[in-house]
Amino acid sequence: MHLLYPVVLSALLFCTGVYGVLARRNAVLVLMAVELMLNAVNLNLVAFDVWLRDTLHAGQALTLFTVTIAAAEIGLGLAIVLLLYRRRGTSSVDRLDELADRPDPPHPDQGAGPDPDADQDADPDARPAPDATSDDQPRKAAA
Amino acid sequence: MSGQSFLSTSGTEIAFVLVGIVALGAALLTVTTRQLVHAALWLVVALGALAVEYLLLTAEFVAWVQVLIYVGAVVVLLLFGLMLTRAPIGPSPDADSRHRPLAAAVAVAAAALLVTVVADAFRTTWITLRPGAGSAEANGIGLFRAWVLPFEALSVLLLAALVGAIVLSRRRAARPGVHEEADD
Numbered sequence: 153m154h155l156l157y158p159v160v161l162s163a164l165l166f167c168t169g170v171y172g173v174l175a176r177r178n179a180v181l182v183l184m185a186v187e188l189m190l191n192a193v194n195l196n197l198v199a200f201d202v203w204l205r206d207t208l209h210a211g212q213a214l215t216l217f218t219v220t221i222a223a224a225e226i227g228l229g230l231a232i233v234l235l236l237y238r239r240r241g242t243s244s245v246d247r248l249d250e251l252a253d254r255p256d257p258p259h260p261d262q263g264a265g266p267d268p269d270a271d272q273d274a275d276p277d278a279r280p281a282p283d284a285t286s287d288d289q290p291r292k293a294a295a
Numbered sequence: 296m297s298g299q300s301f302l303s304t305s306g307t308e309i310a311f312v313l314v315g316i317v318a319l320g321a322a323l324l325t326v327t328t329r330q331l332v333h334a335a336l337w338l339v340v341a342l343g344a345l346a347v348e349y350l351l352l353t354a355e356f357v358a359w360v361q362v363l364i365y366v367g368a369v370v371v372l373l374l375f376g377l378m379l380t381r382a383p384i385g386p387s388p389d390a391d392s393r394h395r396p397l398a399a400a401v402a403v404a405a406a407a408l409l410v411t412v413v414a415d416a417f418r419t420t421w422i423t424l425r426p427g428a429g430s431a432e433a434n435g436i437g438l439f440r441a442w443v444l445p446f447e448a449l450s451v452l453l454l455a456a457l458v459g460a461i462v463l464s465r466r467r468a469a470r471p472g473v474h475e476e477a478d479d
Binding site: 194227246 | 308312315318331334341345348352353354356360361365368369372373375379387389391394398399401402403405414417418420421422428429437445452453457459464466
């Protein structure tokens with residue numbers, strides 16, 4: 153069998169999954185598209201294992217590991233989606249944007265607060281670095 | 296396990312292409328249908344067709360694992376997730392976000408790039424299929440001789456994921472001093 157058949161099929165399946173992840177709004181449908189992408193990777197692994205025929209069966213062992221990780225991922229992902237639905241009443245990924253970076257913060261008082269802190273944090277971060285190097289240099293000289 | 300096969304070499308290729316078309320069509324329907332439960336059912340078709348592809352590639356054990364875990368467990372979990380988030384039965388017009396043309400453009404560009412590169416790289420590569428190469432015996436020997444440590448680490452990972460899922464989905468009791476908002 154030509155290797156192109158499984159590999160091209162897996163590439164097309166992966167891109168279908170990419171479209172699903174980007175275009176879907178319901179979080180459960182996004183998880184389904186992620187499953188499609190993982191399955192495309194599995195098909196690739198099996199095809200390369202059958203092609204290369206190594207003695208350790210690395211491709212098929214990795215396929216089994218990927219299936220296990222996908223099962224763990226889908227369990228945790230669905231638990232998170234259910235928790236979000238219970239808390240927020242929606243499973244639409246477009247509306248769950250409370251952690252998003254916004255160009256203009258909704259609360260100006262809270263938005264302006266961290267900026268001076270960040271500036272103050274940045275200066276002490278810059279200062280210990282020359283001290284550390286100056287501390288290191290005498291040690292190296294002593295050694 | 297002699298070299299005899301049910302299908303000839305070209306028969307295997309034809310079957311692979313046909314089942315591949317079924318898998319790809321079902322996958323496209325999974326990501327485009329507006330009925331949420333139908334998306335899960337088309338996913339069953341796509342994953343089942345992929346299991347047939349594994350069988351055609353002589354990876355029998357992986358094929359049955361695929362049927363057991365994906366078609367059996369993952370899709371049932373997804374259906375439960377759809378039910379518990381009260382997904383509407385029937386067409387839901389807001390299944391797709393408004394970035395759909397952009398997503399289609401990205402997917403088509405990625406597909407064109409990947410297929411071009413892959414076709415250029417593996418133009419002259421052929422697989423010789425040997426029956427028995429992916430049997431449970433071969434996989435078990437590989438797993439428990441060479442891959443024991445990752446296997447055990449993976450069992451710990453599964454346990455951690457299980458505990459995490461239980462902790463996340465447990466309805467926690469209102470404790471004094473813990474401020475819970477919108478806990479119905």
